[in-house]
Amino acid sequence: MINPGIIYLIASIILYMSKEEWRKYFALITAVSTGIILFALPQGQYLQLPFLDFEMILLEVTAVNRFIGFIFVFFSIAAVIYGINLFSRKDYCLTYFYIGSSLAIIFVGDFFSFYICWELMTISSYFLIFNNQKPVTRETSYYYFVMHLVGAISLLWGILLHYSAVGTMALTTVKVGLPFFILAVAIKLAFIGFHTWLPKTYAETPFYISVILSAYTTKVGVYSFYKLLGSRQYLAYAGIVTAVIGVLLALSQTKVRKLLSYHIISQIGYMIVGLSVGTAIGKKGGLLHLANNILYKGLLFMIIGAVIYSTKGEEDLINLGSLFKKLPYTTVYVIIAAVSIAGIPFFNGHISKLLLKKGTNDPILVWGMYIAAIGTSLSFLKILYFGFFKSAEQEIETKQRPTKGMLVGMGLLAAACLIIGLRPQLLLQILGGVKKEVNYFSLHYLWVGLQPTLLAAILLKLAYQWVKPQPHKSHPFDLYKLLGRGFNYFGSKLSQWHNGNLQRYILWILTALVLLWGQALI
Amino acid sequence: MTFKKVYSLGLIFLLGILLVVTFMNFNQNNFNNNYDLSEYYINQGVQDTKSINLVTAILFDYRGFDTLGEATVIFIAALIISLLTKRSTSSLVYNNFSPLVYQNISFIVPFLYIFGFYLIFYGHLSPGGGFAGGVVIATIFVLLTITFGVRRTREEDVLRAKSLLENLGMAGFVIIGLLGMVSGYNFLANGQAGFYLGEAGKLISAGTIPWLNLMTGIKVGASLSIIFNCLVREVE
Amino acid sequence: MNEMIWLIIGPLLIAFSLLAINLYLKKIYNWIIISSSILTFILSCSLFRKVLIKPLAYSLGSWEMTKGINLVADPLAGILIVTVALLNLLIIIYSLAYIEKNISKYYTLLFVLTAALNGMILTGDLFNLFVCVEIVSIVSYALVAFRRNHKAYEASFKYIIIGTVGGFFVLLAIILTYHQTGTLNLAQLVVRSSDISKVVKSGIISLFLIGFGSKFALVPLHTWLPDAHPAAPASISALLSGIVIKGYLYAWLRTLLILSNPSEIIASNLNLILIYSGVITLLVGHFLAYQQQSLKRLLAYSSISQIGYIMIGIGTLTKQGMSGGIFHIINHALVKSALFLAAGIFSEKIKAKKIKSLVGIGYKTPLVALGFTIAAITLIGLPPFNIFISKWLIALAAIKAGFIIPAGAILLGSILALSYYLKVIKAIYTKKKENYKIININWRLKIPVITLTSLCLIIGLAPNILLPKLGQAVRYLLKSKEYYQILFTG
Amino acid sequence: MLAVQIVIAILFILGIYTILNRKNVIKIIMGINIMEASLILFLIQLSYKDGGTAPILDKEYELIVDPLPQALALTAIVIGASTTAVMLFLAIKLYKEYGTLDISEIRRLRG
Structure with missing residues (x-):
């Protein structure tokens, strides 16, 4: 009986000390065995530890956190395979520390250890982002750490208020000190207005690091949103604002990783909507969307990583083009990922978006999601068209092919996207299943799923000049x-x-x- | 008058008022019944310590630990000053005085020694004691240095000898204190530890007090002359 | 075997015989120093074990309790003594490789400092407290000027003037106290403090606060500290920041709570003053630390801000807050010493004093730099290290006592602290050239840094080793009647 | 008694005034010594009793002044003198390093 996160934390120390040749095998074995252990964990509270004047609950298993933990572990396997030959010793150690703390945070059952894991995550991700060769990361990582510490302090303050008012440390939906918890969660999951750290950092780290970062930090934010804030209608509106503005900001980007970063923000908006509308379906939709987002957004980050890898650092849509000839596998994956994120039927995005729509009754939210979906489709059409199919003005050179590890890693995620898209029940079972009332593949829903993409295609045609990637000022007001x-x-x-x-x-x-x-x- | 000056004057004025207000509020009522400690010293002090100089009795017996502390302060002061002095320079090598001065100083030195040691050894009988006596002894070195100068070659040796003497004085103080512990009592115990106290008013009396006085005297004399030597070196 | 007195006179004796040892027994010089500091540490541990069971009193000169000077050891004193001895031991190990000039005088000063600190912590007499405070001060002035350059002189001069003026305030307060009560014995003062007339008492307490406050660097009395600590050798800055200012703080706290009990303090609103002065201290310290270019000066300002946290903890006057404050004293002593010692390695071995020139140090001395980073992260107040626990305790106590703004300031302080420590960490791990050679550093320099940082982690993970004992320690502070009983009923 | 106490207060604030308003380092040190003198005067005043003799009991005396403050005064004097010596020494050193004794110019450490 052990918190899966702790396995990773211990593994990170062993990884730091282990020999070069054993390291990758050990990393993989750890990840896989953690997945197995996770399946075996029965529900309930375990590992209580007296600390100061309260009890720390180091392991609390519920359907939801097992679901998220499973996705986290699965993604970590894929990410490790993806970067298996690229990671250095420091990367392995910090990555495992980072993943470990974000896994641990999912499984703890009291505020104190929640906070500790929260901070461990911040510290390890700071050192992940901090890149000694790239001067710009010194600034961005500084920015990242300060901003996240503001969030963490706000969380701590909330916890202190909560604890002194309620008297227990058990992790529940909070009532006292709500604004502070909201601020903390908002910074972690990059609410619009608190999102400034995200595009800065994810676009500047090495590509295999940004793959890992993209999956965990914000998703832990979503989990804590679910766990701490509960369902509050007004937060749903904030979520829809985030979704729409995020997608609009994404559309104006030309650097792919910046674009994807803004998309993370936008997708988070969806999840917030799902989690705060208050219906069971909405909640499940939100959680499933979280899983899906990890899969396809991670896949997209991997793809752009492969592009960066093979072109030695090129990721600007202005310069990219006609990659489909040079990177055929990658092109297949990018299509899968783009189609998934756009919500086209038979891919996983469709399922969760459908559940979200089912769960909300408020017309504002529904329309907001519709607009956001159009924006999403448009921006991925943009990536596909300008990055992979349109012939570039200057032929882009590919200097090296993506490694096998990269292809396998991407393949794993792409396969998962497809499987969930076709058999959503497989994953939803872990959450306790959804009633059969939603028939994902009925004609009506297929049509609903295709609508935004068709509209987006039309928009792309009509507003080609406007959508076309063009150089622009990238110093927004901060x-x-x-x-x-x-x-x-x-x-x-x-x-x-x-x-x-x-x-x-x-x-x-x-x-x-x-x-x-x-x-x-x- | 700048603002700063006016402001500081105002503050000082206020502080003065506060002090005077405090002084005027002294609680005269318990003034007398409270002072049982000094009453005790006055009434029992001579019996306890056989030192008729009560100040010495307090300084070296009742509150001997304070005295160890203050001796340490001088010790540290001398140490700082010799630490910060430059090693290389040497000065005050030679002064030209009239022969009268040399003669007089030579004449006066033995008396100064006697006076100094008298102050030290009669510390428990009359005003004086280790500190005063030590200062007098230090003045001897000061006088000698001023009149006859320092011989360059010997200067280091003299300083080292003085430092050793100083250390010896300090260590001696502690060791005399330890004697009390050796005989089964507490640190700095005197009469309680059964040391021979003698008869009040006699030279050899009061147990360890004269010895502590002696150690303090040696130490203060050495320290002050070290301080002087170093200052002289530095000024040139 | 009585540990209390040996803890004071043992180091003193060593200090007084060092010159002779240096002259005649040069070969075993280092061994004597090391073994005596180890002995001091063992003694302090044994004292601590004893006082946990029952507080001890020791009468110097075997006089009756009221007639002479006494030493009193309660659990609080025990904890501080152990901290002093531990830091002293580590710093001596460090100094063996660090100090190259004036070795004998340096160790003399160090041992006298230890003895006087122990005396300050253990003494049960008000005037003796003043004497010990003055010894500690004068040794500090000496150690600040130890480097013999213009910075050292200027810093030492400022320190000595401010310290002496502060010392006179303390002396005035002591004289007033004696005038009012006719006794200097701390235990007797517990009873007789009620004799002091109200007006005089307010004067005494303000004078004590300002006098000691200018020694433990409460804002706005802190101005000497950022000059003095960087000017001293790193090992000394560690000691000054880590334990000396805490010693003054302890002395002040003891006198305050002996002269007046918590309810009186609350009635006269002094607790508000303490807490808000703590808030100001921590904010000013953090803000100024951010402005610094030199690493040691930054650390010095950070020390000032930590005093603020301790003041907030003490100002709550509750058991929880006090024990949080005292826990913070110990934690900060460990952490700040580690930071200063690491900074000393940087500045001596790599000639990097400014933050800018720290670039690449993480690759030149990986272990020390890691230690520095961990200590910095600890000091920011991030879990799972010890400072986080003490900040948590202080903040929680402040909230429970109804001081919402100060509790908020504690947390705000973490963000401010991050903003400047991150600058340093950033510089340490920046790579300018491709290849840095690992510089060989004497193990004597490394061991203290590593020990201290690992202690931070251990205490952070298992604070329950110490916390119950702190609760016991606070008992004697808050209920001064019990302190009285140590002396008079045993 | 009050007259002496007022003198003490005046001496005390005079010392502080000197520290605050005189530029010369040596004068500042003198100010500190004036403060110290006032405190020692206070101690002596504390022990004073009308018609009392010094606490040296070579004969039987009726009224003896309180010996404790005198002992304390001795300690305070010694401590003050040592500190003064160190201060003066530092003043010499400062003069050598900075070429001036003006305290407003001895401020290279700031910020």
């Missing part, structure tokens, strides 16, 4: 940087007061004395 500057200004003023004059310092002491003494007398 409130948080301004805040940082204000903080710095205040500090420098304070620093100027300390001008080294001893008499001034003694004057301060005397002032303090007179004030203190005077007020004590009066």
Whole structure:
């Protein structure tokens, strides 16, 4: 009986110490065996540990977290296979630490260990993002860490309020200190307005790292949203805003990984909608969408990674083109992924989007999702067309082929997309199953699923000039940087007061004395 | 008058008022009944320690530990000063005084020694004690240095000897304190540990107090002359 | 065998005989130093074990309890003594490889410092407390000036002026106390503090706070610290930041709670002053630390901010908050020493004093840099390290006592701390050139850093080793009547 | 008694005034010594009793002043003197390093 995350955490230390040739096998064995252990875990609370003046529950298994944990482990296998020859020792160690803490956070049952895992995730992902060769990552990782710490502190503050009001540490839906929990979760899952860290970091790390990052951080945010905030109608509206604005921002990007990053934000919006509308179907749809999103978004990141790998660093849609000749396998995968994310029937995106639609009754939300779906389809048509099929003005050179590991990794995820798309019950069983009332493949639903893509295709034709990737300013207004500057200004003023004059310092002491003494007398 | 000056004057004025207010509020009522400690010292001090100088009795017996502390402070002060002095420079090699000065100083030195050691050894009988005596002894070195200068070659040796003496004085203080522990009592125990206290008013009395005085005297004398030597070196 | 007195006179004796040993027994010099500090550590541990069962008192000169000076050891003193001895041991190991000039004087100062700190923690007499405080101060001035350059002199001069003025405030307060009560014995003061007239008492307490406060660097009395700590050798900065200012804090806390009990403090709103001065201290410390270019100066400002956390914990005047504050004292002593020692390795062996020049150090000395990084992460207050636990305890206690803003400030402090420690970590792991050679560093320099950082992790993972004992320690602080009983009924 | 106490207060604030308003390092040190003197005066005043003799009991005396504050005063004097010595030494050093004794110019450490 052990928290699957802890296996990974221990493995990360062993990986750091193990020999070069054994490392990848060990990594794979760990991942696979964790998956097996996960299946064997019975539901309930285990591993209680007294700490300070409360109990830490290190393992709490429910249908939901087993479902998410399963997806996490599966993705980690695929990601490790994908990057098996690219990871260095540091990467292996940090990756496993990162995955381990995000797995652990899914399975813990009290706020304290929840917070600890939350922070461990932040720390390890900081070092993952921090790349000693690329100067820009120093800034972005700094930004990432500070922003996430703001979230974490907000979470901690919420926990403190909750604990002092309620008196127990058990992980439940919170009632006290809700705004702080919302802020924490919002930063973690990149609500629009708190999303600025995401495109910055995911677009700048090495491609095999961004594959891993894309899957976990925000999804842990979604899980904590589900676990902590419960279903609140007003959050659903926030979710739909995130979905729509995210997709609009994505459309204006030309760098593929930036585009995908904004898409993560947008897809998160869907999940929030599903989780907060309050219906059982919506909730299941949201969770299934989470799983699907991990699969196809990870696949997309892997694909662009393969492109970067073979072109030695090219990921701008302006320069890319006609890759389908050069990277045939990758092209197959990208079609699968794009079709999945667009929600075309018989692929997994269709299923979860359908469940989400089923679960919501509010017309605003339904229309919002419709618009977002059109945007999604449009942007993936854009990737497909401009990246893979349209002939480029300057022929792009592919200097090396994607490795076998990459192809296998992508294949695993693509296969999973297909299988879920065709037999959704396989995965939904873990969640407890959905009643048969939704017939995914009825004609009506097929038509509904195809609508956005058709509209998007028409839009692409009509607004070709507008959609076409073109160079643009990529320095959006950032409130948080301004805040940082204000903080710095205040500090420098304070620093100027300390001008080294001893008499001034003694004057301060005397002032303090007179004030203190005077007020004590009066 | 700048703002800073006005402000600081105001503050100081306020502080003065606060102090005076505090002084005026002294609780005269329990002034007398509370001072049982000093009453005890006055009434029992001589019997307890056989030292008729009560200040010495308090300094070296009742509160001997404080004295160890303050001796350590001087020790550290001397240490800092000798630490921060530059090693290379040497100075005050030679001064030109009239022969009268040399004669007088030579004449006066033995008396100063006697005076210094008198202060130390009669510390428990009359005003004086280790600190005062030590200072007098230090003045001897000061005088000698000023009049006759320091011989360059011997300077290091002299300083080292003084430091050793200083250390010896400090260590001696602690060791005399330890004697109390050796005889089964606590650190710095004097009369309680059964040391011979003698008769109040006699030179050889009061147990360890004269010895502690001696150690303090050696230590203070050495420390102060080290401080002087180093300062002199530094000024040139 | 009485540990208490040996903890004071043992180091003193060693200090006084070091010169002779240096002259005549040069061969075993290092061994004597090491073995005596190990002995001190063992003694302190044994004392700690004893006081957990029952607090001890020791009368110097075998006088009756009220007549002479006493040493008193309660669990709180025991914990601090162990911390002092541990840090002293580690710093001596470090210094063996670090200090190259004036070795004998350096160790003399170090041992006197240990003795005086122990005296300050153990003493049961108000004036003796002042004497010990002055010894510690004067040794600190000396150690600050140890480097003999203009920075050291200026820093030491500022320190000495501010420290002396603060010392006079303390002395004035002590004289006033004696005037009002006719006793200097701390235990007797517990009873007689009610004799002090109200007006005088407010004066005494303010003078104590300002006097000691200017020694433990409460904002706005902190100005000497950022000059003094960086000017000293790294091993000394570690000691000054880690334990000396905490010693002053302890001395102040003890006198405060002996002269007035918690309900009185709350009635006179002093607790508000303490808590909000803590808030100001931590914010100012963090803000200024962010502005620094030099690593050690940054660390010094960070020390100031940590004093703020401790003040908030103490200001709550609840058992939980106090034990959180004291836990923070210990944790911070370990962490900050590790940071300063690592910074010392950087500045001495790699000649990197500015944050900018730290580039690539993570590849030159991987182990030390890792230690530094872990310690920095600890100090930011991230789990699973010990500072997080103490911050948690303090914040929780503050919330429970109704101080919402200070509790928030504690957490805000973490973000501010991150903003500057991350700058350092960023520099450490930045790669400019492709190949860095690993620089060989003496194991004596490495061991203390590694020990301290691993202690952080251990305490962070298992705080329950220490916490019950802290609860016991706080008992004697909050209920000064019990402190009285240690001396008078045994 | 109050007259002496007022003198003490005046000396104390005079010392602080000197520290705050004199530029010369040596004068600042003198200010500190003035403060110290006021405190020692306070200690002596504490022990004073009308008509009391010094606490040296070579004969039988009626009224003896309190010996404890005198002992404390001695300790305080010694500590003060040592600190002053160190301060003066540092002042010499500062003069050598900075070429001035003006405290407002001795401020290379700041911020």
